[in-house]
Amino acid sequence: MRNIGNIAVNVIKDSFRRKLFLFAFIFGVALLGISPVLPTFELGIRASFLRDISLSLSSIFGVILALILSVNQISQEMEKRTIYNVLSKPVSRLEYFLGKYFGILATIIVILLIMFAEVLVLIFVRIGVFTPILWQGFLAIFLECSIIASFSLTLSPLTSIPINVFSTILFYSLTHLKSGFLYEKLVEGIHGAARIFTWLIYYLIPNLENFNLSQEVGYGKGVSAPHMLRITGYAVLFACAFVIIGFLLFRRKDL
Amino acid sequence: MSETAVLLENIRKTYKSALSEKAAAVENISLSVGKGEIFGLLGPNGAGKTTTLKVVLGLVLPDEGSGSVLDFPLGSKAANSKTGFLPEQPYFYGFMTARRALDFYGKLFGLDASERESRSRSMLERTGLRYDSSLTLDKYSKGMLQRFGIAQALINDPELLILDEPSSGLDPVGQKEIRDLLLKLRDEGKTILLSSHQLSEVENVCSSVCIVSNGKVAREGKLHELLEIEDLIRIELKGGKEPSANLKKLVREIRATSDGIVAELRKDALLQVIDEASSLEMEIRSITPIRKTLEDLFMEAIKEAR
Numbered sequence: 001m002r003n004i005g006n007i008a009v010n011v012i013k014d015s016f017r018r019k020l021f022l023f024a025f026i027f028g029v030a031l032l033g034i035s036p037v038l039p040t041f042e043l044g045i046r047a048s049f050l051r052d053i054s055l056s057l058s059s060i061f062g063v064i065l066a067l068i069l070s071v072n073q074i075s076q077e078m079e080k081r082t083i084y085n086v087l088s089k090p091v092s093r094l095e096y097f098l099g100k101y102f103g104i105l106a107t108i109i110v111i112l113l114i115m116f117a118e119v120l121v122l123i124f125v126r127i128g129v130f131t132p133i134l135w136q137g138f139l140a141i142f143l144e145c146s147i148i149a150s151f152s153l154t155l156s157p158l159t160s161i162p163i164n165v166f167s168t169i170l171f172y173s174l175t176h177l178k179s180g181f182l183y184e185k186l187v188e189g190i191h192g193a194a195r196i197f198t199w200l201i202y203y204l205i206p207n208l209e210n211f212n213l214s215q216e217v218g219y220g221k222g223v224s225a226p227h228m229l230r231i232t233g234y235a236v237l238f239a240c241a242f243v244i245i246g247f248l249l250f251r252r253k254d255l
Numbered sequence: 256m257s258e259t260a261v262l263l264e265n266i267r268k269t270y271k272s273a274l275s276e277k278a279a280a281v282e283n284i285s286l287s288v289g290k291g292e293i294f295g296l297l298g299p300n301g302a303g304k305t306t307t308l309k310v311v312l313g314l315v316l317p318d319e320g321s322g323s324v325l326d327f328p329l330g331s332k333a334a335n336s337k338t339g340f341l342p343e344q345p346y347f348y349g350f351m352t353a354r355r356a357l358d359f360y361g362k363l364f365g366l367d368a369s370e371r372e373s374r375s376r377s378m379l380e381r382t383g384l385r386y387d388s389s390l391t392l393d394k395y396s397k398g399m400l401q402r403f404g405i406a407q408a409l410i411n412d413p414e415l416l417i418l419d420e421p422s423s424g425l426d427p428v429g430q431k432e433i434r435d436l437l438l439k440l441r442d443e444g445k446t447i448l449l450s451s452h453q454l455s456e457v458e459n460v461c462s463s464v465c466i467v468s469n470g471k472v473a474r475e476g477k478l479h480e481l482l483e484i485e486d487l488i489r490i491e492l493k494g495g496k497e498p499s500a501n502l503k504k505l506v507r508e509i510r511a512t513s514d515g516i517v518a519e520l521r522k523d524a525l526l527q528v529i530d531e532a533s534s535l536e537m538e539i540r541s542i543t544p545i546r547k548t549l550e551d552l553f554m555e556a557i558k559e560a561r
Contacts, residue, residue, distance in 0.1 A: 006362045010348070017350035081346045085407060088312045088340035088417075089363040090332040254270060255314040 003091045004099040011103020012110075015069065020107065024114035027061045031122055047129045052218035054119040055137040058112070059144070059212070063172060065111060066145035069104045070152040071164045074250070078157060083255055097153075097247045104149045112142050136228060137217040143235035144211035148172060150239040154246030157253050174201060175208040206238040259323075260415050260446040261288035266310055266320035280306040281470040284320070288448050288463070290414075293441050295461035295478075296450040297553060303470040304450040305343060308419055311448070312340055325414060336364060339408035343419040343450075345400060349393030353384055353403055356392060357410055364411040371410075378406035381436070397424035405436070416440065418449040422456055434460055458549040466553060468560035474552065481552055486522045487545040491515065495537030502531045519545060 015021065034053060074097075077083040087096060116138045124130050152168045159167070185198050210231050216223050266284040281303040288294040296304050309315035311322070313330010324334035347356055354375055361371035379385045382402040387395070395403060401424050408416060421437070422430040430453070437447055437460050451457050457464060458478070465475040474481055487507070493515035503509060505528050506518040515537065520528055525542070532539060547555075 002365065003363055006359070010359060014348070014350065081342060081344075082348060084314060084340070084342040085345065085347060085360065086363065087314060088335060088338070088342075089360065089411075090336040090365070091363050092332060252316055254316065255309065 001095060003095040004102060007086070007091070007096055007099025008103035008106060011069075011073070011100055012107050015103075015107045020065065020068065021111060021114075023061060023065055024111050024118065027057065027115050028118045028122075030057060030061075031118060046127055047123065047131065048218045048220065050123050050126065051119075051131055051134060051137075051220065052214050054123070055134070055141070055214040055217060058115050058119065058138065059141050059214075061115065062108065062112060062141045062145045063148055066104070066108060066149040067152060067165065067168055069107055070149040070156060071168065072156065072161050073100050073104065073153055074156040075159070075161060075164070078255060087255065093251050094247055097243070097250055101150065101153055101243055104153065105146055108142060108145050108149070112138055112145075131220065133217055133220060133222040136222045137213045139228065140211040140213045140231060143231060144208050146235055146239045147175075147206055147208065147242070150242035150246065154242050154249065157246075157250045171205070172208065175206050206234070210234060258290050259287050260290045261286070261294075261311055261322070261324055261448055263287075263307070263310070263322040264320055266307070266317045266322065268306055268310060268315060268317050279470050281310070281317075281467070284310075284467065284470070284472055286465045286472065286475055288446060290446050291441065291444055292462045293437060293447040293449065293460050295457035295464040296448065296467065297452075297454070297457060297464055298450075298467040298473075299557060302467045304467060305419055306470075307467065308340075308417055308448070308450060311417060312338070336411065337414045339411060339413035339416045341401075341404040341408045341416075341418045341421055344397075344423060345404035347392045347400070347403065347407070350391060352389050352391050353379060353395075353406070354388045356403070357407060360407045361410050366411065374410055374412070378409050381409070382406040383432070398426065398429050401425055402429070405433070409440075414445060416445055416447045416449075418447065420451055421449055422451065422453050430456065454549045454553060464549075466556040468557050471560060473556035473560040478549070479546075482546045482549065484545045484547060487519060488522055488525060488542060489517060489519050489545050490525070490528060490532075490542050491517050491540040492532050492537040493540045495532070496535045499531065499535060502528065502535065505531060515540070 031054060034057070074083070077086075083096075087093065116134065119134060120131065148168065148171070151171050152164060155164045155167055183202065186195070186202060189195075190198060213223060263284055263286050266281055267279055268281050269279045284303065284307055286294075286296075286307075296307060298304050306315055310317050311324060311329060312335065316330075322329045324331075325337050327334035327337075348359075351359065357375035357378060358371050361374060366374065375388075376385075379388045382405055384399065384402055384406060387399060392400065392403065401421070405418075405421065408418070422433050425433060434456060437449070441447060441460075449457075449461070461478055463476065464478050464481065466473045490506075491512075495515075498509060498516055502518075505524045506520040508519040510517055518528070529539065
């Protein structure tokens with residue numbers, strides 16, 4: 001299992017080479033660009049507004065980052081045939097798949113941490129308020145990214161990059177829609193195949209709205225520890241499910 | 256422990272797509288590579304050579320059949336830990352320098368840091384890349400990548416080396432260096448399974464070959480046996496009297512040389528020919544089995560398989 005670490009480290013190094021850490025820099029620039037145009041409310045409202053907008057922006061950046069990191073992680077190695085030089089060595093496909101996944105997660109963690117620090121500094125400099133409660137929002141973003149990355153990585157050995165991007169965006173949209181639109185449809189009492197389809201989507205795919213804490217954290221209150229534990233468990237459950245499905249599909253894939 | 260390094264038995268592999276099932280890439284491939292030999296896998300493009308090598312390494316899972324590598328199951332970690340592999344037209348992580356890439360591949364074999372360092376240095380020296388080791392691999396030429404590919408295949412000091420077109424992209428000097436390296440590795444006791452289009456390379460270094468065509472084995476065996484034309488030998492005679500009618504009757508073909516004759520005959524007529532030559536006071540200069548070239552054998556096998 002030591003090779004999981006070797007492969008994960010290689011993913012992080014490759015992310016450096018692809019200059020993905022510039023993401024944090026671009027995020028900082030975007031944040032600086034937005035903050036002067038924010039309306040001048042009273043201090044409390046300005047703090048909430050800044051926290052809210054920072055988390056929303058972080059969430060968008062996080063999701064894009066997860067997509068970029070995982071969408072071609074295995075397919076590109078298959079296409080370039082660099083995978084042969086790894087899997088012809090004493091590296092099992094499970095080690096390879098998990099190494100890729102953990103490498104993606106580690107890269108996301110590092111970039112989100114930089115973004116977190118940028119937001120803290122910006123809010124402090126702009127309005128003199130220190131808001132460490134934002135860690136909850138960033139953890140929730142990371143958990144959401146871990147599910148998106150696991151979904152996209154699962155598709156990576158099986159589909160082309162455009163199909164994977166399209167599917168992941170569709171997945172992201174559906175998983176955000178389900179708490180609102182799909183729930184209303186189920187309550188409305190639709191029937192037949194439409195109900196079965198809606199029911200399947202509603203219960204078998206995760207609800208990524210669970211990771212949207214911008215309101216709670218935006219107001220500065222945050223959420224309770226049990227709530228954080230609950231959403232962490234929820235993310236682990238779905239990420240594990242996708243990783244297991246991904247590995248089972250990759251296990252017998254001809255290279 | 257068996258004396259067989261690689262054993263494949265009735266391997267069949269068909270690549271399936273979502274819409275259709277293509278023809279079998281390999282069908283009933285069986286071969287046996289002895290320990291310490293250089294075994295050549297030959298065949299035209301699309302014959303199934305690369306698929307066969309991938310099956311050995313576990314990169315492709317066969318639909319049917321079984322096999323072993325160094326007495327371990329095909330593609331197992333135990334088998335791969337004692338194997339080195341050079342893929343056809345190898346690609347590596349372009350952002351790594353040769354030294355870093357060798358270090359990474361060494362880690363995958365669980366080598367410790369000092370071992371990785373010393374083996375990397377030795378492999379770069381052996382493949383003539385010592386002075387280019389700090390260049391990133393995306394700056395390497397095709398020939399340099401091929402040599403780096405061999406270096407990474409040797410990083411774990413493997414018992415078995417699997418090389419897919421090892422001379423591809425190399426100039427004649429590079430090809431000669433690879434040939435010499437293969438022979439040296441064989442002398443060190445390594446088993447080498449190589450696929451190649453270069454018949455001269457195979458003829459020079461391989462002791463056994465398997466010719467595949469349309470996914471099936473067309474010929475397999477010891478190279479010297481396959482190249483020998485059954486029952487025919489050549490005898491070279493010098494001096495003496497003119498060839499008698501009896502001598503001419505005993506041989507298949509006869510032609511004069513500047514100081515004697517060369518005759519081709521069946522093995523069972525050899526003793527009679529020697530008696531007749533001595534009665535004609537001829538001196539025997541040489542007796543050699545008549546051999547085909549590998550190209551003859553290759554073309555014959557491919558033609559038959561079609």
